Amino acid sequence: MSNEAIDLELLRNLSEADGIGGREREVSRIVHSYAQPYVDNIYYDNLGSIILKQNGINKNGPKVMLSAHMDEVGFEVRQITEQGFLKLLPIGGWWGHVMPAQEMTVTTNDNKKYIGVIGSRAPHGLSDEVKNKVMKPMSMFLDMGVDNKFEIEQMGIEIGNMITPNIKVRQMNNPNYLLGKAWDDRFSLGAELEVMKRTSVMDHEATLYFTGSTQEEVGIRGARSAVHKIKPDLAIAMDVTTAQDTPLDDRNVDNLGKGVVLAVLDSLTIANKGLLYRMKRLATEQKLDIRYDFMTVGGTDACNIHKAMDGIPTMTVSMPTRYMHSPRLMVNLDDYKQTITLLTEFCKTLSEKDVSLFKETTREALVDKY
Structure with missing residues (x-):
């Protein structure tokens, strides 16, 4: 796993910014300012989603969309x-x-x-x-x-x-634990920007689009317009999932600090199996901890991305949070670091020929490739 330093000030600024659905400008300004040194173009769709384009070394390389939503409840x-x-x-x-x-x-x-x-x-x-x-x-x-x-x-x-x-970010007694508002989905947004920063100094074949989407909490709306603006070959949604590791649940599921969470499905999306297998292989190679999520209620930006145009191979990569949709949420930096490592490696190694593999529909064909 990468030993690069995490920008805690970025996370603090993202969490403490105010931005409900349809009022995300304060957040998008932080994203715009932070991204400028690391991307080739910054633009918006008509619903206010911010799109950060980072060119690859191959002009004909695959177009990859990462999406994390900016709005909070x-x-x-x-x-x-x-x-x-x-x-x-x-x-x-x-x-x-x-x-x-x-x-x-x-x-x-x-x-x-x-x-x-x-x-x-x-x-x-x-x-x-x-x-x-x-x-x-x-x-x-x-x-x-x-x-x-x-x-x-x-x-x-x-x-x-x-x-x-009105909540300020606080590092808890174990400093890997962060308490703050809006970690759904500013924690993922921060991870996405960290990936962007790392890939900016790497040779990657893909053209990368890092998206801060709008109005996810009120109907997954911004991702729908952004995907039509980008027209990606494949997409990764980044969002949080519900930790069930406290006495409220007593299920020991999606514990904080236990690594990468790969979403197999939620109530609105089934993960593209090619992407799922690739993420699993990369996580194993990077010696990351892997967990799988089956969220039967709710969804992510992947819901509207994967149905766009004639279909986009899509999956969600998640990080757990306690106390979701409340004034104070708790997350863990170990999950954050592992997610950044995984997605950086994915973006760095993706090639043009991979896209057709992700579009294969039979499990047998995919198992041979992965």
Whole structure:
């Protein structure tokens, strides 16, 4: 595995940036700034996905798309009450249990930021029926600590403004563990940019497209437009998967810090078997730890990429995270480093003749090649 240093400041900047579906500009600016020394062209599609093109040594080499989404789950301002409370509209999936008493950041149209707290109740005197009931996100509100609606309007807060968790990145007691918001999918986005940085000083036959997609959490939308812009020969989606290694699950599945996760399938995509076998072989050669993911609920950018045009050979490479779709997620740098090593080797070694192999449809034909 590569001993190259990990850019923790990049991860911090990506995590702490605010960017829900349709409001990813703050994140894409970080990506744009970081990528400039390492790519030959930077452009966008009409949904705001950023595409970073890195030329290969062969002009006719395969076009490879890596995709990690920039958006996080969050909220928009749905209503401003006369008392100055903000009613919430969830953008992406939220479970009511993880929301009460959390600090949130409201970002105005002119990029001013204000902190509020989601209202919660004291348990004293509440009936068991109320205490055992999960509050629905649509019933919640943000307390901005003001007297009335007029003060909210003076702050420049309007209907439709973005609301995100107010969380700073923290290295935990074991510094390989990182706590922060938006690791779904900024952890993968950071890994993608690290791969881009490494391949920039390598001779690779493929033309590489590193994509920061938009609106994944609200329907996997940005990847659909980006893939039509790129028209790749094959694609790798990068996303997180749910760790099940805490007392909440007690299943010892997708533990943090145990290496690369290859997604065999999810509810929306079946991995291209040629890509899956190639990743397995490369991981073995690099002496990486391999795990396999079978996520029966949810999907990744691969969902809309693999169905584009006449079909794109696609798979997902994942990293586990605890406490997904909550204000605070936990990830592990060992998984990050191994994923970067695997995808760098994949991009470096891919040749034009490989593409036809990935398009083979029978397992027997593929086993002979891999």
